[in-house]
Amino acid sequence: MAVTFDLFGTLVEAAYPDDPAAAVAAELDTLGVAVPDDWDDAYLEVHIDAPEGAEVPLPAHVSAALGSRDVDAPNNAARRAVVNAFDPEIRTRADAVAAVEAAADRGPVGLLSNCSVPELARRTLIRSEIPNDAFDATVTSVACGWRKPDARAFETVASALGVAPADLVHVGDDARTDGGIEALGGEFVDVSDTPLSAVAARFQSGRTGDCSGGPTDDTDDTNCTEHADPDTEAE
Numbered sequence: 001m002a003v004t005f006d007l008f009g010t011l012v013e014a015a016y017p018d019d020p021a022a023a024v025a026a027e028l029d030t031l032g033v034a035v036p037d038d039w040d041d042a043y044l045e046v047h048i049d050a051p052e053g054a055e056v057p058l059p060a061h062v063s064a065a066l067g068s069r070d071v072d073a074p075n076n077a078a079r080r081a082v083v084n085a086f087d088p089e090i091r092t093r094a095d096a097v098a099a100v101e102a103a104a105d106r107g108p109v110g111l112l113s114n115c116s117v118p119e120l121a122r123r124t125l126i127r128s129e130i131p132n133d134a135f136d137a138t139v140t141s142v143a144c145g146w147r148k149p150d151a152r153a154f155e156t157v158a159s160a161l162g163v164a165p166a167d168l169v170h171v172g173d174d175a176r177t178d179g180g181i182e183a184l185g186g187e188f189v190d191v192s193d194t195p196l197s198a199v200a201a202r203f204q205s206g207r208t209g210d211c212s213g214g215p216t217d218d219t220d221d222t223n224c225t226e227h228a229d230p231d232t233e234a235e
Contacts, residue, residue: 001107003169004154004169005109005171006172013093024085031073035071043065045068047068053147059078083118090128095199099203100135113140113141114140115141121140149183165185170188173192
């Protein structure tokens with residue numbers, strides 16, 4: 001058995017810009033890029049025809065949105081603007097460290113996060129209370145190319161951990177995305193229903209099966225929706 005964790009909304013909480021289009025526009029402006037007058041519309045439009053389940057890196061989306069208005073973004077400005085715009089305050093959730101440490105006592109531990117912003121997951125982990133070496137494998141959708149619930153996202157992290165997807169216990173906060181592991185025969189533990197303290201207790205005791213411990217007081221404000229929604233950038 002191996003355990004994988006979602007990051008945003010599961011192990012950490014992060015405060016994102018209320019208006020991601022405006023945040024990216026402000027960063028583009030500081031880099032000398034002429035932001036089009038209808039930028040809000042351009043940001044909302046779909047510019048890249050990606051396969052179902054594929055991740056569209058937000059810098060690629062921003063670059064394509066600018067290009068649709070004949071605006072050039074030289075010197076990797078789109079990537080720099082996105083990375084700077086999404087630089088949130090981080091709070092490690094209660095019992096997150098204990099849950100990860102307890103899982104590590106059982107076997108390989110991985111991180112699997114939907115995140116379209118380069119560098120965001122790495123910077124988040126550095127700022128969190130979770131030790132930098134806590135994970136045997138870290139996979140993000142922007143790096144592997146596939147978003148949960150796509151099977152290829154789970155297959156990528158399972159391969160990195162040296163197990164079959166069916167041998168994964170995936171801990172997350174969103175049944176729509178994290179629950180995709182169940183289609184591959186693995187197990188989904190929903191922290192919206194099961195506190196991380198109960199997850200930690202399960203791994204500490206070596207139990208398998210249901211680890212439900214009642215509702216959690218932790219809030220979940222991070223889901224995967226559309227590119228214009230700040231929750232799309234990281235989950």
